[in-house]
Amino acid sequence: MVGMNELNRTYLPINSYGVIGDCHSAVLVSPDGSVDWGCLPDFDSPAIFCRLLDAEQGGYFQIAPTEGNIPGSQRYLRGSNVLQTRFASIAGEVVLTDFMPVETLSAWPYQAMNNNTWTREDGSCHCMVRIVECVHGEMSVTMRLKVTPNYAADASKIELNAQHLGALITSEQQNVALAIVGASLLPSYSMHVEQNELPKHASVVAQVTLREGERLLFAVGMGRTARSARRLVEEELPTRNFDAELAHTLHAWRTWIAGSNYQGPYADKVERSALALKLMTYAPTGAIVAAPTTSLPEHLGGVRNWDYRFTWLRDATFTLYAFNVLGFTEEARAFTHWLRRLSYANGEDLQIMYGIRGERDLTEKELYHLSGYGGSRPVRVGNGAAEQKQMDVFGEVLDCIHMYRRQGSFERYGETLDGPLWSMMRMLVDYVCEHWQEPDSGIWEVRGGLRHFVYSKVMCWVALDRGIRAAEQMALEADLPRWIAIRDQIRADILINGYDTNLGAFTQSYGNGSLDASNLLLPLVGFISPNDPRMRSTVDRIIENLTDEHGFVYRYLSDDGLEGEEGTFAICTFWLVDNLAMQGRVDEARSLFERLASYAGRLGLFSEEIDARNNAALGNYPQAFTHIALINSANNLRKAEIRMAEHHTDPVIAAIRLQKQP
């Protein structure tokens, strides 16, 4: 964590970054004041800042003390995704406030699926705002903006404006506008262009000495064309009232989070997780990304580097479960809206993931010119998993609609389940009836060939089960006798072929003696009781054989067709917490939850995996999966504690406690 003088800055720990966003995109800000990852204006736009994936070539936008070695420390402003980085020395202290203005966090009038969101509802541009203010003494501050368009593949050209209060950075496809507000009041202010060693990208450098009470505001926006970006530099950005936008943005986040009705343990962690998840929603269409980054490695120096800036049906529906726990329903409405507008002719045609505007083509490419985080290559954009067959997604989609119905959301939003939505559900259930016996690539998207994954079969059972319940409870048209027979057949098949009596555990796939943490979901989806002896022994086997020395859980240890190792999966460890809690092993559950929670970064954010041995976060960041699971586990602990209280206290007191819960 160093200041501007440290020119050879390399890779910071993944979970040391803060994230800010506007529900169109999100950028990562390091504790030394640098935006090292940024795809603007949308999550899937080519990155203009990618120092995170190539410390030498990658662009960044850093505002920090000119003198090196003044450490920055970060925090979020209460109840928001507005980030502050504080730099303090003996001579002075400056505070950097970073945010992306939001108009509203409630449901949008959804736009066409195929648009990039260059402008906001009121016609102004989406932007990133950074305000640096001296709160004590004085400090010299440097801003360095190195824009590297198209993941640093395209060259950029810089033009400073006449007063040196802004800059236009253009390239073949992307045009960036920078405006600096407040500089004309500061005599020490200067700005120049600095050539870098690699000539493709120069940097805009501004310097100023700030005294107590003085401040500068930097706004960066994207123009669809060089001409529109020039207009942003000259007209729009210098005249927008960003103080009012900051107040509005803070209010929007705080109003949104105040809608949570969570009253259980670890409320601060749950709140941060909820705010992180909301950041991953794409307001114009209702889609939800798995994470706002690509290629943060699952093994340092390894090849397991994937692009997560897309919408997996699985990850998104899991996100909605977590929102549901907190009492948020609008996100599910927005997502089901997105879901209904996806293009697919039948179950075969339904992809497991789509782009945020419903794009089907997510062709995976390797960016050979980037060296990768800590040398982890290849850097990939696009994701080949989109072409995989993963049978679990049918259960996840049907379960999500089931949850939406159970929440009373159809009534709340004046919608109905019959009609086109029910036709879609029936089509998916019928597809599962025909295809559940086929092998697939499974929840973990293995690249080593198709198998009969137990979790996939269980989710086929879930698809049938939720379809049957909807048909029965809503008197909807369906071939119920057939559905019921197949549901029961799937269950019997799993219990015979998916449980290994010698091992004493549900296995990863049929006829294979390996353990798989996805089976921890079986009681969570209602397939089996958490106290069924087969489930209890599966949990014990997982604890014995699928954990590291900290008790954190690996997804599996079997071959998956890829080179290299990986860390423990945070979502899987939280699933273990859930199982322990549901079994009444509350002390073990609590202690595991707390151990795992201590591996979040200082801001409470998690990536996908943990290498506890080296105290390192691994994988894309922040990752929805982990934050979803944290919320669910905190809630399962809450429920387990209530159950314990009921058993161990006076029944009257227990009843009073129960009443207090939402």
Ligand SMILES: OC[C@H]1O[C@H](O[C@H]2O[C@H](CO)[C@@H](O)[C@H](O)[C@H]2O)[C@H](O)[C@@H](O)[C@@H]1O
């Ligand atoms: O391990 C191989 C696979 O890893 C990624 O998939 C993982 O992330 C997805 C998004 O969060 C999640 O849905 C999946 O369950 C995880 O295994 C990657 O996206 C795949 O391309 C890759 O094959």
